[in-house]
Amino acid sequence: MTADIPGQHGMRRIGLFGGTFDPIHYGHLAAAWHVRQRLGLDAVWLVVANDPWQKRGGRVITPAATRLGWVRASVDGVDGLEASAIEIDSGGASYTIDTLTTLRAAHPDTAGRVVVGADTAPALDTWPRAEELRSMVEIVVVNRPTTQGVEVPAGWRHRHVPIPALDLSSTELRSLSAEGLSLRFLTPEPVALDIETSAVFS
Ligand code: ATP
Ligand code: MG
Numbered sequence: 561m562t563a564d565i566p567g568q569h570g571m572r573r574i575g576l577f578g579g580t581f582d583p584i585h586y587g588h589l590a591a592a593w594h595v596r597q598r599l600g601l602d603a604v605w606l607v608v609a610n611d612p613w614q615k616r617g618g619r620v621i622t623p624a625a626t627r628l629g630w631v632r633a634s635v636d637g638v639d640g641l642e643a644s645a646i647e648i649d650s651g652g653a654s655y656t657i658d659t660l661t662t663l664r665a666a667h668p669d670t671a672g673r674v675v676v677g678a679d680t681a682p683a684l685d686t687w688p689r690a691e692e693l694r695s696m697v698e699i700v701v702v703n704r705p706t707t708q709g710v711e712v713p714a715g716w717r718h719r720h721v722p723i724p725a726l727d728l729s730s731t732e733l734r735s736l737s738a739e740g741l742s743l744r745f746l747t748p749e750p751v752a753l754d755i756e757t758s759a760v761f762s
Contacts, residue, residue: 571671573602575605575672576674580608580612581606581608581609581630583627583734583751584730584748588606589641589748594723594724601673603641604675605642605644606644608631609624610648611652611654633748633751634750650662657688657693672697675702676702682712684716699717701718704725737761740762743755743756
């Protein structure tokens with residue numbers, strides 16, 4: 561593991577990796593794992609959005625508790641990856657700025673970075689209270705096969721962490737599942753089995 565962030569003394573170094581995770585897949589897990597390794601973070605938290613404001617008004621989103629259950633099952637026993645219910649516990653719309661503020665109040669010993677995929681990074685200025693967030697965090701951008709390069713709007717402190725990115729998306733998994741196909745080997749086994757049994761995307 562290469563610890564290339566000096567980190568404030570005694571602080572727990574966390575990466576906040578937010579998403580809808582509907583469902584979680586190995587693309588998310590590989591990204592989280594490689595960010596943790598490359599930056600020598602203590603943990604990467606997969607923060608499950610309660611009410612993903614960017615995705616409102618489209619398809620029906622799977623209940624947050626179910627999505628959280630999938631993330632929990634995926635990281636069970638994995639050292640350094642954790643499922644976070646912080647946004648679900650807060651309720652309402654899920655804004656990263658609120659999540660970060662809650663986190664810092666509850667754990668003052670935590671230095672948090674926000675991890676996003678290359679498809680998400682260009683829209684950072686559209687996030688609620690973007691200016692405030694911009695002044696608080698460093699953004700960690702991971703490459704994604706569907707997006708060319710890594711682009712971050714001006715003014716954000718950021719770094720690109722290169723990962724062996726997998727060409728997977730939740731959209732593709734939902735559509736495979738809707739066709740009646742199993743999601744084995746695209747997401748951890750318990751998640752694939754649960755989706756098959758519950759037929760949630762059928
Ligand atoms: P959907 O297709 O429903 O949008 P998704 O696969 O993009 O799902 P999200 O929950 O929207 O998953 O994404 C959460 C975060 O994970 C975002 O920052 C996104 O850029 C990142 N991400 C998702 N899939 C990958 C991947 N294969 N490689 C790298 N980053 C990813
Ligand atoms: Mg997405």
